[in-house]
Amino acid sequence: MPHNITIFADDDIIDALEHFLKAFYPSFRIGHKASSYQDCLEPSIQNKADIFILQAKSPVTHVDDLLFALQCAGFSPVYVLFQVFAPGKIRYATTTFTNPLAIKVNEIFNNAVKGIFMCEHLSFRTTLLNDDVCSSAESSARHESLLEILRGCNQQEFLFYREKYGLNLKGNGYYLFFWELMGVEFTDHESNKFIYNFSGEMLLRECYDIINQYNGGEVFYSTPNLLCIILNDLDIRSEAGKRVKFEEMVRKLAFCTGNKVACRYLSARVDDIKSLRYAYQKYHSEKSLSFFLRDMSVIRPALIEEQKRYTDVKTINTLLHEITDYLCYDLLNPSLEAELYMLYFDILKPAMSFTLYYSSIAAVYNAMAEVQYSFDDIMPVVNNSPNLLQFSSIEEQYDILLERIQELRSTRMRRMSSAVVLKAMNYISEHYAQDISIMDVSKALFVSNGHLSQVFKREMGMSVIKYLINYRIEQAKKFLRETEEFIYTISENIGYHDFRHFSRTFKEITGLSPTEYRKQYRLNS
Structure with a gap:
């Protein structure tokens, strides 16, 4: 049975694999040589690739975007994710060997590159800390101490944890930076757990490398989908100089964690370790606002307040009346798009209110449903839970609505045969x-x-x-x-x-x- 491979890797690795396949595995062929993670998707769908060989490159979080997109497209390929971590050295993870093809792909990859690289195949405990010499029990205890700090501890407890586990947390103020995969369920986790674990560890190490260029801190996973970074405030006397350096660090963290399916959030500065608990709670109360703020690289409490703007109810009702009138009586009028854009981006986006969003969108969808053309897939929106929109944005929902309106217009034009x-x-x-x-x-x-x-x-x-x-x-x-x-x-x-x-x-x-x-x-x- 022929097999199609999509590969994203350095040229020497692609060449080695290509020569090896021609010599020993002619039924395996490289169908697409991608120039980026984003370039992997469409050609692979067309080629029906069943094997992906991906080199980890910064930002490694784009691997999550690709794997989720492939999952949504109905793909269940075999993966190899590898990292060149030192000259002549590769470490890599694969789909679990419960898949027979994964065993063969592992053999092919290892033999193809062993002439130029020493390979380490990872099957895999998740590393939650950056101290490789810690025992498993000590690593777990260290990790638990960091979770306890987030949950809330007093100064005496904090000093004990810092001394016992060597926590790099200083006493001149802190920030919390979060990266969380929002509303994403990787249904293939059982077969690709080594891939996800490896990707998660590389992200953690990238973040450590960044913050250690400044004043350090701690990086750890609060849950498998939530990476927490406790940042020490910078020890720079000049406020202007401190601000420049701090923003530089935040930009690097935003790039490192910059995938589509995640929320990035930076807390306000807190003076002491006890206040980290309140910053942690505030994140959980505000993270759903990423639906309205997906164009913001890092969400911050101050920016939320700066951008929030309310519109009076009468204005909203007037606009909704106009929109529903267009939908029901003048569907082909080009002014409809302008009115919808105003509703979404001049009113709902700056209001950042899920109650207002759902009530307004329910009125629009109800008007569409009332148009007598059997649009069974257009249902009124009734659930006002922000959790339903975690893996989305108001921009994406606007595009979906326009697509549905275009379907409605097409249906009307087809039916207006008389x-x-x-x-x-x-x-x-x-x-x-x-x-x-x-x-x-x-x-x-x-x-x-x-x-x-x-x-x-x-x-x-x-x-x-x-x-x-x-x-x-x-x-x-x-x-x-x-x-x-x-x-x-x-x-x-x-x-x-x-x-x-x-x-x-x-x-x-x-x-x-x-x-x-x-x-x-x-x-x-």
């Missing part, structure tokens, strides 16, 4: 300012009232008269926004000769009187 409906809509758009009735429309189209009513209701999900009313109100809103015309003049211009009737109808549909609507729009502008 020329009668299209002609009726065109007639209304040209004559809405006149005193027209369904009889006028049907006469213009040379069809009976009954036939027009039946076909229009079936294809548009509403009666001709309701469509006419909503079309007029949409035009009224446009006049209110874009002109200084008196409201009674606008009423006449859209086909309402009774000003009170117009005002009453406008408020029934929008929730605001024409005057209130114009005032609200101007305030927002």
Whole structure:
């Protein structure tokens, strides 16, 4: 059976593997030589690669992105993840040998590179500390002491832990930096546990290397998906110099931990070891906000407060009325996208409120569901738990919504096969300012009232008269926004000769009187 390999590695390793396969394993071929982790995905899907050989390069966290993307694409390949950790030396991990192909791939990789590298195959205890000479029991106790500091300990307990386990925690203030895989479930963990353990250890060591360039600290896993870094505040007298160096360190940590499926968070400075507990708790209360802040490389409490902005309820309701009107009555109007963008990025993103997000999006999706086209996959959003959105962002959800609206538009265009409906809509758009009735429309189209009513209701999900009313109100809103015309003049211009009737109808549909609507729009502008 032929096997396709995707490889991301240095040229000498690729060449060695390629020559070895040609000589001894012709049924194995390199189908794609990737230039980065990101370059692995699409060609591998096309080639149906069943083997991935990946060299660990900084940032190693991009391995997690690739493995998760492959899992989502339905791939279950054999992996080799290796690191050139010294000249002429490689250490590597593979998919577990419960997979027979993994045994063969291990043999191939080891024999292909042994002429130029000494190889160490890791099958694997997770290293939680950077002290390789610690015994397993001492490492566990040291790790537990760090967890206890996060959970909360007094000064006497801290001094005991620092002395006993040699913790590199000084007394001039601290920060907490977190990296957490958000909402990611690696369903292949049993078969690829050595890969994940190896990747996790390399990340830990990369972080240690960075902070030890400055004033040190401790790096450890609080859970398998949560890396914690206790940073010693920098010992630099100049505040400006300290700030420059500290931001330099944070940028390096952000790059090192910079994968798509993770949250990065930096606490405010705390003065003493006891306060680390509160910084730890604050992280857990704020990490879900990464949904709104995915474009921020590192989330910080001060930046959250700086960017948070609230919009009054009336403004939101007005905008939602406009959006739902477009969805129900004017779906093809290009202004719909502009209104949705305003909702998502001018209101919901800076508000950082899941309650507001879910209530607003529920209104949008409910309006889409009401459009009578059997969109079974579009369901109203009812659960307001931020946990459902941990592996997502507001930008991603916006793109998903636009895709669904495009599907809805395509469906409507396919179903509007009747020329009668299209002609009726065109007639209304040209004559809405006149005193027209369904009889006028049907006469213009040379069809009976009954036939027009039946076909229009079936294809548009509403009666001709309701469509006419909503079309007029949409035009009224446009006049209110874009002109200084008196409201009674606008009423006449859209086909309402009774000003009170117009005002009453406008408020029934929008929730605001024409005057209130114009005032609200101007305030927002």
